[in-house]
Amino acid sequence: MSETALLHATGLSVVHKTPAGDVHALAEATLTLEPGEFVVLVGPSGAGKTTLLHVLGGIQPATTGTVRVGDVVVTEAPERDVDRVRRDDIGYVFQSFGLISALSAEENVELPLRIAGADPSERAARVTHLLERVGLAQHAKQRPAELSGGQQQRVGIARALAGSPRILLADEPTGQLDSHTAEQMIELIRSIAHDDGVAVLLSTHDPSIVALADRVLELHDGVLRAGAVVSE
Structure with a gap:
């Protein structure tokens, strides 16, 4: 092993x-x-x-x-x-994106951190960093329907990385x-x-x-x- x-x-x-x-x-x-x-x-x-x-x-x-x-x-x-x-x-990325349609890109990424009880200021900094990491800093407020398929998958990747x-x-x-x-x-x-x-x-x-x-x-x-x- x-x-x-x-x-x-x-x-x-x-x-x-x-x-x-x-x-x-x-x-x-x-x-x-x-x-x-x-x-x-x-x-x-x-x-x-x-x-x-x-x-x-x-x-x-x-x-x-x-x-x-x-x-x-x-x-x-x-x-x-x-x-x-x-x-x-473990982070998981799905073929179907798996985003919550009512939430913005930043809210989708933030969700795992909210569930984990992370401090609000830490959550905000982490979400900002991750959206920058996947090239979506300018799309933080947009909902999935307002994003292309590639952009939605980038949000999914950022969400999967939220918990490091x-x-x-x-x-x-x-x-x-x-x-x-x-x-x-x-x-x-x-x-x-x-x-x-x-x-x-x-x-x-x-x-x-x-x-x-x-x-x-x-x-x-x-x-x-x-x-x-x-x-x-």
């Missing part, structure tokens, strides 16, 4: 019971995520990519296996400890974006890994993203295989 890894997952399986028999969404998946690493997860639709990210993020339980984030075994810990890990250690997570899980974050905007999103997420030391795991169907990865993981029919190191 790596001593520097931020996340360790061992033997993860997810089995769904159906009238036709057991369906293995994940089968004995094992991986680690290191600080500052940009890892890309590839595989066809239905391969289990979203399931894997949900289990790693404590959103969905595993049938068997363990996920450890720091000193917390997420797959075995009480719900209050899992909530703390989700709040403090050590791990960022991104589930098809460019799936609804045009190729130019998608390229900008990937460069932003990659810089979050390399410049900020965050461990990033990003799932995608886009083969062009693979060339930018530090490491590639391949998922087929629930079976996870390690790809080669791609970039230095």
Whole structure:
């Protein structure tokens, strides 16, 4: 087991019971995520990519296996400890953006900090910093409907970073974006890994993203295989 890894997952399986028999969404998946690493997860639709990210993020339980984030075994810990890990250690970026339509960009980013009980002045400074980080300082007061798809995803990334997570899980974050905007999103997420030391795991169907990865993981029919190191 790596001593520097931020996340360790061992033997993860997810089995769904159906009238036709057991369906293995994940089968004995094992991986680690290191600080500052940009890892890309590839595989066809239905391969289990979203399931894997949900289990790693404590959103969905595993049938068997363990996920450890720091000193917390997420797959075995009480719900209050899992909530703390989700709040403090893991950021999640969704393909569908997941923004609250009634809130402005800055209010969407601020929401996790409000839930965490952060001091108002600290919240304001953090939100300002994050919107600047994702290039949206001039759009802080706009609501999602007033933003382009790329801008909405930037808000989603800023919100995911609000709690200063050590791990960022991104589930098809460019799936609804045009190729130019998608390229900008990937460069932003990659810089979050390399410049900020965050461990990033990003799932995608886009083969062009693979060339930018530090490491590639391949998922087929629930079976996870390690790809080669791609970039230095």
